[in-house]
Every structure is written in C-alpha cells, then in structure tokens.
Amino acid sequence: MFKINDNYLKLPGSYLFSTIGKKVKAFTEANPDKSIIRLGIGDVTLPIAPAIISTLHEAVDEMASADTFKGYAPDLGYEFLREAIVDFDYKRRGADIHADEIFVSDGAKSDSGNIGDIFAVDNRIAVCDPVYPVYVDVNAMSGRTGHYIESTQKWSNVIYMPCTAETNFAPELPTEIPDIIYLCFPNNPTGSTITKDELQKWVDYANKVGAVIIYDAAYEAYISEDNVPHTIYECEGARTCAIELRSFSKNAGFTGVRLGFTVIPKDLKSGDVTLHSLWARRHGTKFNGAPYIIQRAGAAVYTQAGQKQINEQIAYYMNNAKVIREGLSAAGYTVSGGINAPYIWMKTPDKMTSWEFFDYLLDRANVVGTPGSGFGPSGEGYFRLTAFGSYEKTLEAIERIKKL
Amino acid sequence: MFKINDNYLKLPGSYLFSTIGKKVKAFTEANPDKSIIRLGIGDVTLPIAPAIISTLHEAVDEMASADTFKGYAPDLGYEFLREAIVDFDYKRRGADIHADEIFVSDGAKSDSGNIGDIFAVDNRIAVCDPVYPVYVDVNAMSGRTGHYIESTQKWSNVIYMPCTAETNFAPELPTEIPDIIYLCFPNNPTGSTITKDELQKWVDYANKVGAVIIYDAAYEAYISEDNVPHTIYECEGARTCAIELRSFSKNAGFTGVRLGFTVIPKDLKSGDVTLHSLWARRHGTKFNGAPYIIQRAGAAVYTQAGQKQINEQIAYYMNNAKVIREGLSAAGYTVSGGINAPYIWMKTPDKMTSWEFFDYLLDRANVVGTPGSGFGPSGEGYFRLTAFGSYEKTLEAIERIKKL
Structure with a gap:
C-alpha cells in the first residue's frame, strides 16, 4: 500500500492569497457597485518592454525554421544568457561569479x-x-520544520528572526545556530533592506558556524540607495557560504513569462562535495530547461534598449511606492519600505490585527492589501501594500485611505 | 554545520547522454573528415508547426499591451488549455477526466x-x-531506492521488471508487491507498448494491492494500432490508482518550448487524503506556472490546423522509424518497436555489449545510437535508434549500417 508524504498534512490551511481572494470575491458579490483597487498580491501590471517583445518574436521565428529550431536546451541554460547575467549582475558589481556557476530556471x-x-x-x-x-x-513539506504550533503560529524546529520596528526591520544574528539561513533583501514583505556592512556580518557568521545562506535577491532592481548590496557576492567570503536566487519577474515583468536563475559558487562545499555538483545533478535530472524563446527574452533584458525600458518601468512602480509612502505618512500612518523595494509596510492603526485592518480597508476604502500576519507571527499588526498597480489607481487608493 | 542530502552521493557516475557526448566529441576530433549521423538522443528536429508559431506570435503581442498582458498564471494552468486537453485527450477517448484534474507544467x-x-x-x-x-x-535522490550494487547495476530496494525479448518487451506483474509502479507506454527506450487488456491487468493489480501507477504517456501520439490505449484512464478503475504524465515534447516538437501536464483524478486517495490535494499544494508552492505564451502554444496544438500539422510531423518521423526497422531487419538484425513509438530497439549482433556496439557503429558507420544498457541492466545487449532525424540522414545511416 503506497504511503503519502504526511509532512504535507502538517501544513496549516490555505495559502494567504487564496484567503484574500475569497474575501474579495465575497465583498464584490455583496457590493457589485464598488470599485475595488488591488494593492495586494505582488504581481506586475505593466506590459513586457518593446525590446523584449521584439526579441520574443525573433526567437519564435527561429523555432519555425529547421535551420534555427532549438530542441532541448543546455542543462545550465544557454551560454548567451549566462554570460549576459555574469557581465551585468556580477562582474559589474565586482562580484567574482562565473557563467558555469549560473543555473537558469x-x-x-x-x-x-x-x-x-x-x-x-x-x-x-x-x-x-x-x-x-x-x-x-517547502521546508515543512520535506520534514525539516518539526510540528506546527497553532497558538504561536510557529514551527517547532524553525529559528525565527523577528524583523519588526524594534529591530529596524532587519534580522539579528540568531542565538541558536542554524544550518540554513534564508535572507531576502530587499525584503518581501517589509520592503526593507540592509547595508553591505550589515550583510558582511551575516556572511562572516555563516562562514564561522558552517551555515549556508540562501539569499533571495528577487527585488535587487529596485535598490535606489548607494550602500545597499545588489548581490551577496559583493561581500567577502560569500563564495564559500551563499547561494543566490534571482528572478526576472519583478525587474522585467516576467511573472507570466517565467525566468530566473540560481547562483552556486564552486567554492561552496560540504567536505569535498560541492553544492554546485549536487544542484547540477538535480537540475539535469528533474528539470529540462527554460524555453529557448524565454531565455532569449531574458538576454534582451540586458541589452541597452532593454535596460532603458525596464528602468522606466521600475521608476514608474517606484513613483507609486513614493505616492503610497508619502500619502500614508501624511495621513499619520507609520510606514517603512518603498525606497529600495516595491513594497510598503505599514503599522495597522489603533492596534487592529492585520486581518481586522484588511477587512476595514476593504470595507471602508475598497482597497485590497496583504495582512502582515500572513507572512509570519511577527507580521501581526502590520500590512503590506504593493507599488505594482497603475499610478492613477494607486493615487486613488491613497486618497481613499487618507479620507478614512 | 549544514548537511547535504547524501543520497545524491549514492548515484552512479555521469548520465548516459553525457558519456555519449564525450565519446562522439573524441571521435569527431580524431576524425574531422567523417560525417556523423546522430540517431541517439530523443530530441526532435522538425521546426514548430505554423499554426503554433502564429499563436506564439499572437500571445507575444498580448504581452506587449497593458490591456492583454498576463502576469501570474492560475495555479493549475489556464482553463483554455486544460479544457482543450480534457476534450481532446480524454473525453474523446471515453476517459472520465475533468479539467480541474489537469495540472499544466x-x-x-x-x-x-x-x-x-x-x-x-x-x-x-x-x-x-x-x-x-x-x-x-529521482527516487534514489530522495532515498527510496536503497544502495546501488555495482556488480548488478541495480538498486537494492527497487523492483525491476525485465522487458526483454523473453517477455515480449512488456513487464510481468511483479512477485514482490510494490507501492509505486512506473509504467511508460509506448515505451522509451524499447518502443514497445501493450494492449488495453494488458494495461487493464495492471490497473486491477494496482487497485488490488494498493499501489499507485505513475503512467508516462509521453509518446501517445505515435500510437498507430487500434487496440493500444492512448491513456490509462481508458481502463476501468484507473481513477483510483493512476497518475498520468503527458508531454508536448514529442507530439508537437516542444523539447525546447517546454510544456507538459499531470493528471491526478480526485478519486485517487490514501485514506481520506486525495493525492490531488497534495499535488495541488506542491504545484502551488514550488512552481509558478508555465509561461502564458507557451500555454497558448499548447492550446494551438489542439486546433484543427495544429492537429493536421503535427500529424504530418509524426508521420514523417514514423516513416523514418519504418526505414530503420525494415532496413535493419533486411540486414539481418533483430529489431522491435517503431510501430507505435519513434524508437527502434535492436539486439546487438554477435553478442556484443551495448557499449561495444555503440563504439563499433560510431567507428565503422559513423552513426550514433544509444546503448541499451544505459537504460538498465536488462537493456544490456540492446541498442536504441530514434526516428527523430531527417529522412535523408536516416536513410543514409541505415545504408551505412547495412554495408557493415
């Protein structure tokens, strides 16, 4: 008799965004005349930039002819894309990363x-x-997190590093020693980030205790301040302790196009075994590459025209972030984020819970955001708004909130 | 100190196709004047059909405009694709499968x-x-296969079901009871398949012993004989024991386009838990959908024009299969497959090992195939040729082999 992975059964109920979806649906059905503004889910709204669109068309045409048709992609991804990534995202930042350390996904x-x-x-x-x-x-699914404690909304075997107003929305080095440390800067959901000196402390700590850092830099393109690292490999020693995850979803609007990559330096080892060799085996066995036409689109992101166009999109979203941040501040709310990230993190007023404020905002301003508690227990009492809407809708949403 | 998944270290050396690649590279460097014909790896060579290309262009244009731009896809995949799949691949075959049981990947x-x-x-x-x-x-990677025994080239905890000339290249019901049974028909690498009555026996067996069948039907489009099932759900009772995997790689040439799907009927349960709910959670947590433009391309496969064009491609490849099968038979080789699948499976002559015959064929005919032993111990003494080359090259390869 086959047996299921019962770690899945330990997962608490439905996913944050499906609950939001249900609440919004119920509200819309009850109030068909209200116009809802959605600043909840982190999905982009601007179309794909023209330079990328024209490359997509070219690549589609290549697939139409036997001479230029592409079948299975190379295991790590096409070299033209990996080389562009290395030049633009790493060499330019002074980071020592090579094309054969990039895994396109x-x-x-x-x-x-x-x-x-x-x-x-x-x-x-x-x-x-x-x-x-x-x-x-995902760690719960693989049995790494112990059991879920309903009362604290924490897993018994996870080290939580609070990022609240008290810690300036940055984690402090944990008192218990972890094996794997997840860091995401600029951060989702708080929109905060840390300086290069602060990140260096994490790299030094990981090397000292033998931990590996999984560094999610999906929002790197939104960094506007000078002393903020664009990649963990700007820090000395990161090659022996860090894996970096990158995405094209938010910088180039690829949420529906699907492209990303993982960097595993060959110096990152457990004894004699490189994590690079393990991930190469995983990648080659359980994955068959991102589509050729999508990898071509990814390379177009790094062209001069592509960069100019996506930077305009990022500037558009970051202007929305400014509208949200300044508008809410002016209305007396306590806000952070929105300077190096497309997320604004606000304290709920009057000690409301995150979900109470969600309901209040939906009901009174017809604005949808994301309850902070959905991102972890220390998110309780906070609320996330995203800058990915249109300028007009964002402006209107903030006006409505101001009037409350 | 972080610890790696040491199941990866139990995996025997390099992957079949990388060894082939190295041997071919060495031969080409030593013999730059020889023209190699590759009938080894199962990658397609015909370009994407015109009806699919024009849909890709349309979908790219949709991504260029804010009105029609698509961000994150629905978790299970777009309904237009799942509905097309259900109508064409299941309802038409009399199989009771619903659109919400399809997971696009x-x-x-x-x-x-x-x-x-x-x-x-x-x-x-x-x-x-x-x-x-x-x-x-992949089962070795997750620790499910025991240890690898070099002398037998088998894993200690895997039930192997020999498919050789003695069993007519079909598996027999195992004497030890498995929990998970992998079946692939039409088969890679042997090109053989089984009848609906034979498959029904497997479904009955799985339901009796409480096993789940993972049924890989990637080569379904190549079936030419009437009594061969196109989906396991043609068999009675399959909804309570079978997961089906499907691909667009070989029917529509999507090896570099990347699209597939998995079917999990809601009747497939372990106690009260549906496998559908577990896979939905996995799919929603660890995956973010196939690209919108690729899902549109998938739907184009099911249009009248798409079907006509891909059927012509399949006929082209199957004519190659005929050339290989009949040519090798005429030359005195023992061959099977190539009737319901694009693979021809041949017995090596003169009791050569699979790799001896690989070297012999590369050296003497400059033709690359795949050693049967690379697919498992019972593949020893066999050799796989694929029908995915051009007609001209396939013909020439067979002429060269005939002359040996």
Whole structure:
C-alpha cells in the first residue's frame, strides 16, 4: 500500500492569497457597485518592454525554421544568457561569479522550492519573521520544520528572526545556530533592506558556524540607495557560504513569462562535495530547461534598449511606492519600505490585527492589501501594500485611505 | 554545520547522454573528415508547426499591451488549455477526466522528477527494466531506492521488471508487491507498448494491492494500432490508482518550448487524503506556472490546423522509424518497436555489449545510437535508434549500417 508524504498534512490551511481572494470575491458579490483597487498580491501590471517583445518574436521565428529550431536546451541554460547575467549582475558589481556557476530556471519560486532537495532533512533553518511563506512551507513539506504550533503560529524546529520596528526591520544574528539561513533583501514583505556592512556580518557568521545562506535577491532592481548590496557576492567570503536566487519577474515583468536563475559558487562545499555538483545533478535530472524563446527574452533584458525600458518601468512602480509612502505618512500612518523595494509596510492603526485592518480597508476604502500576519507571527499588526498597480489607481487608493 | 542530502552521493557516475557526448566529441576530433549521423538522443528536429508559431506570435503581442498582458498564471494552468486537453485527450477517448484534474507544467521530466515529493520515503518502487533513467534517479535522490550494487547495476530496494525479448518487451506483474509502479507506454527506450487488456491487468493489480501507477504517456501520439490505449484512464478503475504524465515534447516538437501536464483524478486517495490535494499544494508552492505564451502554444496544438500539422510531423518521423526497422531487419538484425513509438530497439549482433556496439557503429558507420544498457541492466545487449532525424540522414545511416 503506497504511503503519502504526511509532512504535507502538517501544513496549516490555505495559502494567504487564496484567503484574500475569497474575501474579495465575497465583498464584490455583496457590493457589485464598488470599485475595488488591488494593492495586494505582488504581481506586475505593466506590459513586457518593446525590446523584449521584439526579441520574443525573433526567437519564435527561429523555432519555425529547421535551420534555427532549438530542441532541448543546455542543462545550465544557454551560454548567451549566462554570460549576459555574469557581465551585468556580477562582474559589474565586482562580484567574482562565473557563467558555469549560473543555473537558469523557470523562476525563483521553483528554485526556492527545489533548492532544499540537495540538503539533508536534519538541517535547521532560520528565517526572517515576517517572510515570503514559500521558504517555510517547502521546508515543512520535506520534514525539516518539526510540528506546527497553532497558538504561536510557529514551527517547532524553525529559528525565527523577528524583523519588526524594534529591530529596524532587519534580522539579528540568531542565538541558536542554524544550518540554513534564508535572507531576502530587499525584503518581501517589509520592503526593507540592509547595508553591505550589515550583510558582511551575516556572511562572516555563516562562514564561522558552517551555515549556508540562501539569499533571495528577487527585488535587487529596485535598490535606489548607494550602500545597499545588489548581490551577496559583493561581500567577502560569500563564495564559500551563499547561494543566490534571482528572478526576472519583478525587474522585467516576467511573472507570466517565467525566468530566473540560481547562483552556486564552486567554492561552496560540504567536505569535498560541492553544492554546485549536487544542484547540477538535480537540475539535469528533474528539470529540462527554460524555453529557448524565454531565455532569449531574458538576454534582451540586458541589452541597452532593454535596460532603458525596464528602468522606466521600475521608476514608474517606484513613483507609486513614493505616492503610497508619502500619502500614508501624511495621513499619520507609520510606514517603512518603498525606497529600495516595491513594497510598503505599514503599522495597522489603533492596534487592529492585520486581518481586522484588511477587512476595514476593504470595507471602508475598497482597497485590497496583504495582512502582515500572513507572512509570519511577527507580521501581526502590520500590512503590506504593493507599488505594482497603475499610478492613477494607486493615487486613488491613497486618497481613499487618507479620507478614512 | 549544514548537511547535504547524501543520497545524491549514492548515484552512479555521469548520465548516459553525457558519456555519449564525450565519446562522439573524441571521435569527431580524431576524425574531422567523417560525417556523423546522430540517431541517439530523443530530441526532435522538425521546426514548430505554423499554426503554433502564429499563436506564439499572437500571445507575444498580448504581452506587449497593458490591456492583454498576463502576469501570474492560475495555479493549475489556464482553463483554455486544460479544457482543450480534457476534450481532446480524454473525453474523446471515453476517459472520465475533468479539467480541474489537469495540472499544466513545464514538461514531463519535471513532473517525473517532482511527483515523488508527495509520497513518503518508505515506498518501494517498481520499474520496467530497461527504463527512462529519470524514474530511478529521482527516487534514489530522495532515498527510496536503497544502495546501488555495482556488480548488478541495480538498486537494492527497487523492483525491476525485465522487458526483454523473453517477455515480449512488456513487464510481468511483479512477485514482490510494490507501492509505486512506473509504467511508460509506448515505451522509451524499447518502443514497445501493450494492449488495453494488458494495461487493464495492471490497473486491477494496482487497485488490488494498493499501489499507485505513475503512467508516462509521453509518446501517445505515435500510437498507430487500434487496440493500444492512448491513456490509462481508458481502463476501468484507473481513477483510483493512476497518475498520468503527458508531454508536448514529442507530439508537437516542444523539447525546447517546454510544456507538459499531470493528471491526478480526485478519486485517487490514501485514506481520506486525495493525492490531488497534495499535488495541488506542491504545484502551488514550488512552481509558478508555465509561461502564458507557451500555454497558448499548447492550446494551438489542439486546433484543427495544429492537429493536421503535427500529424504530418509524426508521420514523417514514423516513416523514418519504418526505414530503420525494415532496413535493419533486411540486414539481418533483430529489431522491435517503431510501430507505435519513434524508437527502434535492436539486439546487438554477435553478442556484443551495448557499449561495444555503440563504439563499433560510431567507428565503422559513423552513426550514433544509444546503448541499451544505459537504460538498465536488462537493456544490456540492446541498442536504441530514434526516428527523430531527417529522412535523408536516416536513410543514409541505415545504408551505412547495412554495408557493415
């Protein structure tokens, strides 16, 4: 008789965004005349930039002719894309990363989910709290998190690193020693980030205690301040302790196009075994490459025209972030984020819980955001708004909130 | 100190196709004047059909405009694709499968690799021998296969079901009871298949012993004989015991386009828990959908024009299969397959090992095939040729072999 992976049964109920979806649906059905503004889920709204569109068309045409048709892609991804990544994202930042250390994938969510495969079950993970729910859920699925404690909304075997107003929304080095540390800067959901000196402390700590850092830099393109690292490999010693996850979803609007990559330096080892060799085996056995036409689109992101166009999109979203941040501040709310990230993190007013404020905002302003508690227990009393809407809708949403 | 998943260290050396690649490279460097014909790896060569190309262009244009831009896809895949799949691949075959039982993915290799996530480690798997190496390798990675025995080239905890001339290249019901049974018909690598009555026996057996069948139907489009099932759900009772994996790689040439799907009927349960709910959770947490433009391309496969064009491609490849099969037979070789699948499976002559024959064929005819032993111990003494080359090259390859 076959047996299921019963770790799945330990996962608490439905996913954050499906609950939001249900609440919004119920409200809309009850109030068909109200116009809802959605600043909840982190999905982009601007179309794909023209330079990328024209490359997609070219690549589609290549697939139409036997001479230029492409079948199975190389295991690590096409070299033209990996070389562009290395030049632009690493060499330019002074980071010592090579093209054969890049693994092209269908996105950072898959990589976040799958990277655990190459680690033993009995590793202890540390996560920021609040945090992108996928890190914890995928570790729960593989049996790495112990049991879920309903009263605290924490897993028994996870080290939570609170990121609240008290810690300036940055994690402090944990008192218990973890084996795997998840860091995401600029951060989802708080929109905060840390300086290069602060990140260096984490790299030094990981090297000292023998931990590996899984560094999610999906929002790197939104960094506007000078002293903020764009990649963990700007820090000395990161090649022996860090894996970096990157995405094209938010910088180039690829949420529906699907492309990302993982960097594993060959110096990152457990004894004599490189994590690179393990991930190469995983990648070559359980994955068959991102589509050729999508990899071509990825390379177009790094062209001069592509960069100019996506930077305009990022500027558009970051102007929305400014509208949200300044508008809410002016209305007396306590806000953070929105300077190096497309997320604004606000304290709920009058000690409301995150979900109470969600309901209040939906009911009174017809604005949808994301309850902070959905990202972890320390997110309680906070609320996330995203800058990915249109300028007009964002402006209107803030006006409505101001009037409350 | 972090610990790796040391199951990876138990995996025997390099992957079949990388060894072939190295041998061919060495031969080409030593013999730059020889023209190599590759009938080894199962990659397609015909370009994507015009009806699919024009849909890809349309979908790219949709991504260029804010009105029609698509961000994150629905978790299970777009309904337009899932409905097309259900109508064409299931309802038309009399199989009771619904659109919400289809999970669209980036390909059958990913699904073959990831499906193990929802099962406990202590399930015993049964595989055909020879078999597509991914089934065994991914189970080895998750610790389900015991240890590898060099002398027999078998894993200690896997039930091997020999598929040789003696069994008419079909597996017999195993004497030890497995928990998970991998079946692939039409088969890679042998090109053989089984009748609907024979498959019904497997479904009945699985339901009787409480096993789940993972049924890989990636080559379904190549079936030419009437009594061969196109889906396992043509068999009575399959909804309570079978998961089906499907691919667009070989029917529509999507090896570089990447699209597939997995079917999990809601009647397939362990106690009260549906495997559908577990896979939905896995799919929603560790995957973010196939690209919108690729899902549109998938739907174009099911249009009248798409069907006409891909059927012409399949006919082209199957004519190659005929050329190989009849040519080798005429030359005195013992061959099978090539009637319901694009693979021809031949007995090596003069009791050569599979790799001896590989070297012999490369050296003497400059033709590259795949050693049967690479697919499992019972593949020893066999050799796989694929029908995915051009007609002219296929013809020439067979002429060269005939002359040996």
